[in-house]
Amino acid sequence: MLAAGPGNVPAQAVVLDIEGTTGSLSHVRDVLFPYARERFDSWAAAHRGSLPWQRVLDAVRTHVHTDDITEKDALALLHQWADADAKAPPLKTLQGLIWAEGYASGALHGHVYADVPRALERWKARGTARYIYSSGSEAAQRDWFGHTAYGDLRGLLDGYFDLSSAGPKKSVDSYRAISRAVRAPASRLLFVSDVGEELDAAAEAGWQTVAVRRPGDERGPVAGHPTIASLDPLLPDDAPTGTVSGSPTHADKEQHHG
Numbered sequence: 001m002l003a004a005g006p007g008n009v010p011a012q013a014v015v016l017d018i019e020g021t022t023g024s025l026s027h028v029r030d031v032l033f034p035y036a037r038e039r040f041d042s043w044a045a046a047h048r049g050s051l052p053w054q055r056v057l058d059a060v061r062t063h064v065h066t067d068d069i070t071e072k073d074a075l076a077l078l079h080q081w082a083d084a085d086a087k088a089p090p091l092k093t094l095q096g097l098i099w100a101e102g103y104a105s106g107a108l109h110g111h112v113y114a115d116v117p118r119a120l121e122r123w124k125a126r127g128t129a130r131y132i133y134s135s136g137s138e139a140a141q142r143d144w145f146g147h148t149a150y151g152d153l154r155g156l157l158d159g160y161f162d163l164s165s166a167g168p169k170k171s172v173d174s175y176r177a178i179s180r181a182v183r184a185p186a187s188r189l190l191f192v193s194d195v196g197e198e199l200d201a202a203a204e205a206g207w208q209t210v211a212v213r214r215p216g217d218e219r220g221p222v223a224g225h226p227t228i229a230s231l232d233p234l235l236p237d238d239a240p241t242g243t244v245s246g247s248p249t250h251a252d253k254e255q256h257h258g
């Protein structure tokens with residue numbers, strides 16, 4: 001069972017955040033975000049007239065509730081949202097498209113902590129379903145887990161939720177939507193995240209919650225939720241800890257980044 005859930009109710013499914021939870025906060029903020037932002041203009045120029053760029057433009061217009069937006073305006077908005085770390089779906093779509101090229105060229109990898117593959121493997125072996133819920137687009141999530149130092153981890157995951165499929169992460173309704181989508185009662189779902197407001201929303205929806213503070217993450221404690229520094233305390237009772245699945249190549253040196 002998952003040992004750290006409130007009341008130790010066995011969870012039917014675990015839903016994991018990415019940034020600050022399964023992967024390093026600094027890798028997302030200092031590597032991934034700048035990689036995309038530096039390429040917004042050149043990517044848009046190279047893909048002008050393409051379907052993916054048209055989809056980004058349509059998403060910007062929908063997001064700001066007006067069709068009266070030029071491509072230049074749209075790019076300016078995307079830059080503003082990136083500067084503010086706004087969890088805006090059009091920004092997340094564009095970032096995902098740019099990152100995809102970085103993963104394909106080998107310039108990027110998805111950072112996951114060593115405890116993540118072993119937890120996913122254990123949960124899978126014990127029949128606990130495993131999902132990701134991140135503000136990053138579903139495509140970006142797949143690319144992240146498909147290109148880790150532990151190999152392609154997508155086979156260990158049952159599904160992905162993002163802002164488009166579930167809604168904003170601080171909204172109670174988003175957790176209700178995920179509960180319906182995975183066909184599990186809220187009380188049998190465990191959400192693991194580094195952001196208190198996300199955990200509060202999940203708890204209000206009736207979920208079990210666990211907060212994460214990775215070593216080196218200097219943000220204060222998350223009030224109101226049991227807090228762990230790795231996923232190991234959530235492993236089933238019979239799971240040995242200390243074994244690493246696969247051989248890390250370049251990610252472990254970043255393991256202690258916040």
Ligand SMILES: CSCCC(=O)C(=O)COP(=O)(O)O
Nearest residue numbers: 018019134135136140141144
């Ligand atoms: C590879 S997903 C990139 C994460 C991201 O874009 C983001 O905004 C972080 O959101 P999270 O919900 O994972 O904390």
Ligand SMILES: [Mg+2]
Nearest residue numbers: 017018019020
């Ligand atoms: Mg996070």
